[in-house]
Amino acid sequence: MTQIDGVVTGETQEVDGSQRIHLWKDVSGGKSRGRCYGTGHLAVNLIHGVTHLTYEAEETHIREHDNQLIEAARAEAAAARADAEAARAAAAAANARAAKAEDDAAKAQDRTQNLEMKFEEFSRRMMxxxxxxxSGHSRHSSHPHYDDELDDQSVDDEEDA
Structure with missing residues (x-):
């Protein structure tokens, strides 16, 4: 037996899609604040003029969610590519600074060796x-105008003369 609009009948009555949705909304408590609670994700299909409840809403939500995930992944990948490019640029700059530092170090090492050689030569000459x-060999000068005979005379002898 079925009761529709207060009338009890023993017959089975054919219910179209629109009536079925209306009954389903009534059984679930109807709409409250524009939503039909208890219907889950199918509630988005409960709008005026709907005759079939389908899972298209769920598929649409899944597709939208997937699209959002894809866009988020693309944005994250783009950010990662930008970070990688910035890291490559920083590494290239660091490599350039390191190469310059190695060049400067090589030049400094060459200068140091040159100064060490000059110092050793200077030390040998001084020795x-x-x-x-x-050793007394200072009397024999290699100077062209040096007179050895004058070197043997005393300073006192020159004052007397």
Whole structure:
């Protein structure tokens, strides 16, 4: 037995899609604040003029959600590519600075070796001069205007003359 609009009948009555949705809304408590609670994701299909409840809303939500995930993944990938490019640029700049530092270090090492060689030569000359003045050989000068005879005279002898 079926009761429709207060009338009890023993017959089975054919219900079209529109009536079925109307009955379903009534059984679920109807709309409250523009929503039909208890119907889950199918509630978006409960609008005026709908005759069939389908899962298209769910598929649409899934597609929209998938599209949102895809767009978020694309944005994240683009950001990662930008970060990678910035890291490559920073690495290239660091490599350039390192190459310049290596070049500067090589030049400094060359200068240091050159100065060490000059210092060793200077030290040898100083030692030669020092050893020559201590051994008495200082009397024999290689200067072209040096007179050895005058060197043997005393300073006091010159004052007397």
């Amino acid at each position: 030669a001069l020092e050893s020559g003045s201590c």
